[in-house]
Amino acid sequence: MQQTFTKSERLCSKKVLGELFKKGSAAVRTFYLFPFRVLYIPHTEASSSGLPAIVITVPKRTFKRAVDRNLIRRRVREAYRLNKSAFHSDSSHPAYIAFLYTAKQIISFEEIEKGMKLALKKM
RNA sequence: AGUGCGGGUUGGCUUAUCGCGGCUGAGCAAUCAGAUGAGGAAAGUCCGGGCAGCACAGAGCACUCUACUUCCUAACGGGAAGGCGGACGACUGGCGACGGUCGUUCGACAGCCAGGGCAACAGAAAAUAUACCGCCAGAUUUUUUAAUGGCGAAUGAGUGACUGAUAGAAUGAGUGAAUACCGUCCGGUAAACCUGUUUUGGGCCAGCUAUUCACUCAUUCUAUCAGUCACUCAUUCACUCAUUAAGUUCUGGUAAGGGCGAACCGGUGGGGUAAGAGCCCACCGCCCAGUGGGUGACCAGUGGGGCACGGUAACCCUUAGAGGCUGAAAGACCAAAUAAGCGUCGGAUGUGGGGCUGCUCGUCCCCGUUUUGGAGCCAUCCAAAUGCCGACGCGGGUAGGUCGAAGGAGGUGGUUGGUGACGACCAUCCUAGAUAAAUGAUAAGCCAUGCUGACCGGCAAUUUUUGUCGGUUGGCAGGACAGAACCCGGCUUAUAGACUCGUAUUGGAC
RNA sequence: UGCCCGAUCGUCUAAGGGUAGGACGACAGAUUUUGGUUCUGUUUGUGGAGGUUCGAAUCCUUCUCGGGCAA
Numbered sequence: 001m002q003q004t005f006t007k008s009e010r011l012c013s014k015k016v017l018g019e020l021f022k023k024g025s026a027a028v029r030t031f032y033l034f035p036f037r038v039l040y041i042p043h044t045e046a047s048s049s050g051l052p053a054i055v056i057t058v059p060k061r062t063f064k065r066a067v068d069r070n071l072i073r074r075r076v077r078e079a080y081r082l083n084k085s086a087f088h089s090d091s092s093h094p095a096y097i098a099f100l101y102t103a104k105q106i107i108s109f110e111e112i113e114k115g116m117k118l119a120l121k122k123m
Numbered sequence: 124a125g126u127g128c129g130g131g132u133u134g135g136c137u138u139a140u141c142g143c144g145g146c147u148g149a150g151c152a153a154u155c156a157g158a159u160g161a162g163g164a165a166a167g168u169c170c171g172g173g174c175a176g177c178a179c180a181g182a183g184c185a186c187u188c189u190a191c192u193u194c195c196u197a198a199c200g201g202g203a204a205g206g207c208g209g210a211c212g213a214c215u216g217g218c219g220a221c222g223g224u225c226g227u228u229c230g231a232c233a234g235c236c237a238g239g240g241c242a243a244c245a246g247a248a249a250a251u252a253u254a255c256c257g258c259c260a261g262a263u264u265u266u267u268u269a270a271u272g273g274c275g276a277a278u279g280a281g282u283g284a285c286u287g288a289u290a291g292a293a294u295g296a297g298u299g300a301a302u303a304c305c306g307u308c309c310g311g312u313a314a315a316c317c318u319g320u321u322u323u324g325g326g327c328c329a330g331c332u333a334u335u336c337a338c339u340c341a342u343u344c345u346a347u348c349a350g351u352c353a354c355u356c357a358u359u360c361a362c363u364c365a366u367u368a369a370g371u372u373c374u375g376g377u378a379a380g381g382g383c384g385a386a387c388c389g390g391u392g393g394g395g396u397a398a399g400a401g402c403c404c405a406c407c408g409c410c411c412a413g414u415g416g417g418u419g420a421c422c423a424g425u426g427g428g429g430c431a432c433g434g435u436a437a438c439c440c441u442u443a444g445a446g447g448c449u450g451a452a453a454g455a456c457c458a459a460a461u462a463a464g465c466g467u468c469g470g471a472u473g474u475g476g477g478g479c480u481g482c483u484c485g486u487c488c489c490c491g492u493u494u495u496g497g498a499g500c501c502a503u504c505c506a507a508a509u510g511c512c513g514a515c516g517c518g519g520g521u522a523g524g525u526c527g528a529a530g531g532a533g534g535u536g537g538u539u540g541g542u543g544a545c546g547a548c549c550a551u552c553c554u555a556g557a558u559a560a561a562u563g564a565u566a567a568g569c570c571a572u573g574c575u576g577a578c579c580g581g582c583a584a585u586u587u588u589u590g591u592c593g594g595u596u597g598g599c600a601g602g603a604c605a606g607a608a609c610c611c612g613g614c615u616u617a618u619a620g621a622c623u624c625g626u627a628u629u630g631g632a633c
Numbered sequence: 634u635g636c637c638c639g640a641u642c643g644u645c646u647a648a649g650g651g652u653a654g655g656a657c658g659a660c661a662g663a664u665u666u667u668g669g670u671u672c673u674g675u676u677u678g679u680g681g682a683g684g685u686u687c688g689a690a691u692c693c694u695u696c697u698c699g700g701g702c703a704a
Contacts, residue, residue: 005143010559055559066166067605071563074143078564081142109564168635169695231685231693243651243688385687437685437693438650450635452704522704608634616696 005081009053029094033119035103035112036076040094040123054080054097063106072101075109079116094123 030039040052056076058069076099099119 057559065605070606074561074563078142082564113564167696241650435686452634615694 005077010055031122032102033115033122035101035107035115036119037100037102038119038123039098039100041096042094052094052097054099056080056099056101058101068106072106075112076101076116079109079113083113083116083120097123 029042030037032038056073058072060069063069063072080099
């Protein structure tokens with residue numbers, strides 16, 4: 001499988017984002033796994049087939065510097081890109097995923113990758 | 124040489140794998156290939172401009188901002204050069220107040236003799252003033268003190284000293300007398316005794332010694348009396364004086380000095396004065412008016428005034444200048460969908476409406492006073508309708524794409540003008556462009572640097588050894604501040620290491 | 634991204650450039666058998682730096698932090 005990360009895998013629709021972050025929505029599943037809180041919507045027939053679209057958020061409240069936020073976002077994205085092949089084996093993967101970074105400090109790429117693997121397996 | 128502080132320049136390199144953004148090429152497409160992809164601050168959003176839409180005949184007020192001068196610039200609250208002022212250091216002139224030169228550094232650096240306001244506490248007084256202490260002059264002394272000068276008398280008492288008289292005592296001197304032995308006394312005697320001569324005499328005489336008595340004189344002491352002087356006390360009478368100084372009180376002068384304060388009605392030196400004072404003089408400062416130099420800020424110098432005109436404008440304000448408002452989520456275009464619908468209610472349909480933003484103005488400008496029917500020549504009137512505006516309710520939908528937007532007040536190099544900021548000309552280059560937002564992850568090596576070990580060499584103290592410097596090499600660690608979002612010019616703030624400049628300090632050598 | 638406000642005791646909130654005040658709280662004392670109530674007293678503060686001024690919470694600049702608006 002290709003380890004690419006194209007535009008179609010990035011969640012840009014404001015509508016979907018609003019649905020994903022709306023409180024109390026029945027379609028949204030959520031769980032917490034260090035260092036993420038993961039929100040996702042399962043795959044339905046209406047949504048387009050293919051790989052899920054993801055969004056990564058790093059809170060500005062904990063990381064004041066844009067440089068730090070960029071670094072964490074890039075590391076998370078790399079971890080997802082290198083490990084998303086776990087979804088390819090079975091077709092029952094979510095359609096939209098949101099990764100909320102909740103750790104209070106910058107952690108290394110190895111830790112992020114370990115957390116990402118566990119999160120993908122749980123989904 | 125090291126370290127600290129401040130300013131400036133710079134702001135690690137290479138490779139591999141897997142990825143990302145837009146671009147170019149190939150391909151129907153999937154996809155593949157290629158080159159390319161953060162900064163000096165991209166940050167803060169503190170100024171200015173480009174660009175865009177909206178509005179616009181004009182004027183004034185209001186509001187906001189700027190503020191030494193000249194220049195640079197598209198513009199600026201930015202920059203350059205200059206002026207002036209402050210601080211510090213060095214040298215230096217003057218009695219002094221106060222200056223001069225050089226260096227470093229800082230300055231929101233227009234105007235409080237246009238006006239208004241403000242100044243706590245302290246202080247006598249805080250702005251056309253005043254007089255607390257003080258200084259000086261005069262008066263006052265009812266009352267106080269000191270000094271100097273003037274100025275007394277009488278009586279009494281006490282004490283002391285001196286003089287005189289008298290008396291007594293003691294001592295001394297002189298004169299005279301008596302006594303010495305015996306004796307109970309009256310009285311008697313000259314033996315003894317002494318001396319001399321010579322054998323007889325003389326004498327108890329004189330002298331000497333002792334004692335006693337009397338008299339005289341001298342000295343001393345004591346007592347009494349008298350007189351004189353001094354002191355003290357008491358009483359009575361008289362003067363309760365003059366001058367000076369201090370003090371009290373009053374009147375006036377003064378602002379030199381003290382004291383208060385952040386600041387108090389110019390400063391220094393001299394003259395002058397009862398004491399003082401721009402009261403007078405010289406200088407310093409200030410104000411006014413000419414002169415010369417400079418584009419100008421300003422500078423130099425002349426004459427006059429005669430000391431008010433204190434501070435504060437990052438208080439109001441004045442003067443001069445600038446500013447229309449809103450910001451790329453501006454705005455333009457394309458596509459799709461829906462709508463430009465429906466209902467109810469209200470308003471106006473006219474000497475009116477509009478002319479940006481907050482207000483005002485009208486001698487200015489623009490627009491408008493519709494249609495139908497009726498009355499009527501027109502103006503005008505009546506009725507209806509359309510249309511307009513507003514409110515409420517119902518109904519329906521979007522949050523996509525392209526441009527704006529990456530060739531520009533652009534970079535580099537050269538020549539050239541200018542003290543400089545900067546400009547002109549020529550050559551050459553194209554160098555991120557996303558839109559929930561790319562520039563990353565992993566691995567390896569090199570390099571600056573730090574720690575540590577080994578070897579070699581130099582230097583210092585020395586036997587090994589220690590310290591330090593340099594080189595080679597091994598291991599470990601390891602690169603700050605920070606991420607474009609329409610663009611640009613500035614400002615501000617952050618910044619490891621390296622280089623460099625200034626400055627302070629420490630150590631070493633000469 | 635663009636724009637606008639604000640920061641004062643532990644908390645809330647005042648203060649014309651001139652001693653930073655009040656309420657609640659905390660602490661101590663009094664009253665009460667004790668606690669509560671009540672009374673009295675004390676404590677504690679102008680976000681950081683620089684400037685203007687004789688003097689700054691206040692005025693100016695800058696930094697930091699917090700909040701809000703525009704979809």
